[in-house]
Amino acid sequence: MAIRCVASRKTLAGLKETSSRLLGFRGIQTFTLPDLPYDYSALEPAISGEIMQIHHQKHHQAYVTNYNNALEQLDQAVSKGDASTVVKLQSAIKFNGGGHVNHSIFWKNLAPVNQGGGEPPKGSLGSAIDAHFGSLEGLVKKMSAEGAAVQGSGWVWLSLDKELKKLVVDTTANQDPLVTKGGSLVPLVGIDVWEHAYYLQYKNVRPEYLKNVWKVINWKYASEVYDKESK
Amino acid sequence: MSSFGSKRMAASSAVTAGYVLKPPPFSLDALEPHMSRQTLEFHWGKHHRAYVDNLKKQVLGTELEGKTIDHIIHTTYNNGDLLPAFNNAAQAWNHEFFWESMKPNGGGKPAGELLALLERDFTSYEKFYDEFNAAAATQFGAGWAWLAYANDKLKVVKTPNAVNPLVLGSFPLLTIDVWEHAYYLDFQNRRPDYIKTFMNNLVSWEAVSARLEAAKAASSSSA
Numbered sequence: 369m370a371i372r373c374v375a376s377r378k379t380l381a382g383l384k385e386t387s388s389r390l391l392g393f394r395g396i397q398t399f400t401l402p403d404l405p406y407d408y409s410a411l412e413p414a415i416s417g418e419i420m421q422i423h424h425q426k427h428h429q430a431y432v433t434n435y436n437n438a439l440e441q442l443d444q445a446v447s448k449g450d451a452s453t454v455v456k457l458q459s460a461i462k463f464n465g466g467g468h469v470n471h472s473i474f475w476k477n478l479a480p481v482n483q484g485g486g487e488p489p490k491g492s493l494g495s496a497i498d499a500h501f502g503s504l505e506g507l508v509k510k511m512s513a514e515g516a517a518v519q520g521s522g523w524v525w526l527s528l529d530k531e532l533k534k535l536v537v538d539t540t541a542n543q544d545p546l547v548t549k550g551g552s553l554v555p556l557v558g559i560d561v562w563e564h565a566y567y568l569q570y571k572n573v574r575p576e577y578l579k580n581v582w583k584v585i586n587w588k589y590a591s592e593v594y595d596k597e598s599k
Numbered sequence: 600m601s602s603f604g605s606k607r608m609a610a611s612s613a614v615t616a617g618y619v620l621k622p623p624p625f626s627l628d629a630l631e632p633h634m635s636r637q638t639l640e641f642h643w644g645k646h647h648r649a650y651v652d653n654l655k656k657q658v659l660g661t662e663l664e665g666k667t668i669d670h671i672i673h674t675t676y677n678n679g680d681l682l683p684a685f686n687n688a689a690q691a692w693n694h695e696f697f698w699e700s701m702k703p704n705g706g707g708k709p710a711g712e713l714l715a716l717l718e719r720d721f722t723s724y725e726k727f728y729d730e731f732n733a734a735a736a737t738q739f740g741a742g743w744a745w746l747a748y749a750n751d752k753l754k755v756v757k758t759p760n761a762v763n764p765l766v767l768g769s770f771p772l773l774t775i776d777v778w779e780h781a782y783y784l785d786f787q788n789r790r791p792d793y794i795k796t797f798m799n800n801l802v803s804w805e806a807v808s809a810r811l812e813a814a815k816a817a818s819s820s821s822a
Contacts, residue, residue, distance in 0.1 A: 426788040463739050519686050520741035520760035520778070542740040562740075563779035564788065572645040572780065 396443045398436040401429050402472055410480035414584045416569045424475070427564055431467030431543070438464055466543035470523060470558060477557050479586035489587035493556070493594040500535045507537070511559065512578040514539050521562040526590070527553040528597055554597045556590040618668075620651045623698035630703055633800040638784045646780055647694040654687035668692050669765070676766040689761035693743060696763075697776050702803035709804035713811065720753040728798060730755045735775050735794045746773040746807065748814045770814035773807045 404424055409417030438460040445453035479485035488504050489497060501507040507526065514537060515524035522541045529536050531552040538549045546555045559581055566577035623643060628636035654671075658664045661684075663671050668688060675685035708714065708724050721727035727746075734757040735744035742759040749769035756764055764771045775781075775797050782793035 422787050430788070459739075522740075563783060567780060567783040568787070571641050571784075572649070 414580045428471040435464035485584035493591040526557040650690040701801040706800040741778040
């Protein structure tokens with residue numbers, strides 16, 4: 369049965385782990401689930417509180433937990449000089465580390481309407497979008513189309529290519545982070561198109577989710593990143 | 600409840616899916632409480648239907664038009680460099696195969712020759728169960744887990760997105776869909792619970808046995 373009660377607090381007390389633990393002689397840094405800067409229900413009606421809670425507390429938490437486990441195993445394998453195990457762990461690190469990286473960005477890419485969610489970008493990012501895509505509508509149309517066309521699970525991204533100094537739209541599969549598409553790509557806006565990101569609310573109609581998610585995209589944050597990285 | 604179209608299932612390991620959205624061999628509420636009517640309304644009624652409808656549109660006016668679903672799947676798999684129609688074709692096939700892998704009051708341990716073969720190739724039913732469960736649980740992202748038959752041996756395989764054992768050179772015998780849309784309404788993120796429910800309550804071993812017989816016949820006739 370779907371969860372009916374939506375917790376109004378961003379995190380449940382007791383879920384937090386200590387922020388770092390020393391493991392092995394090198395002291396491996398492990399990770400914790402970041403807090404959301406808004407309540408689970410604050411993005412409604414674009415994204416339901418039910419989805420936000422499960423997405424954050426279950427899916428993202430699982431990536432964090434599994435990433436930490438993989439890192440611990442990696443630490444041991446590296447210490448022992450066990451090359452086969454080191455290589456074998458790479459996919460778990462990519463899946464779960466990527467999941468943690470991507471979702472950490474995603475929560476910052478979203479904001480409630482009363483905190484600027486959906487407000488079009490101004491300043492240099494706004495101009496860059498007009499220059500590269502004709503208009504914000506043009507960018508939105510392109511990203512929504514590419515997001516809808518992702519087969520299976522993945523993400524659609526707007527990024528700044530630092531080397532070529534231009535904005536780029538890309539998709540990645542599964543939890544591959546954007547760097548897998550190019551080392552000079554800095555993510556500005558990522559939209560999760562895994563079914564867990566929208567299914568309880570939009571069911572099979574991913575295009576409807578993509579139409580509505582723009583109402584809560586935090587362009588202020590994207591602009592900050594763009595300004596910082598395009599210096 | 601007698602299994603629907605057992606002769607048809609036995610006729611070939613390849614289902615004739617593609618161009619027709621066949622209803623599952625049970626009513627949409629027949630798998631409750633293990634798989635809800637709501638899930639089947641969306642999964643069969645929307646997702647599977649879309650694969651079939653979109654495939655028809657996609658092959659219209661191309662050299663794939665009029666070909667069998669098997670032909671389209673193999674051609675568009677293109678040795679892993681997937682051509683555009685692969686996703687719709689393979690998913691249309693996979694979903695028909697999935698409905699026919701299930702039945703009301705199914706699941707649990709098979710008997711007879713099938714059990715003997717599982718014990719031969721996995722040591723025990725429990726070991727098979729663990730391996731199938733692990734494959735389904737660890738297929739990252741969207742995909743499927745399978746029991747398949749090749750070179751007179753049973754094996755567990757997991758595949759991403761729309762890929763299936765047909766293109767990998769083995770006969771599919773059983774599958775579980777682990778795309779999130781297959782379980783999200785009933786189980787949300789809890790894929791392990793969904794897999795357990797499928798294994799314990801939904802598997803149609805009759806269908807698996809019929810497919811195994813067809814696979815053995817097909818193998819020996821081409822030897």
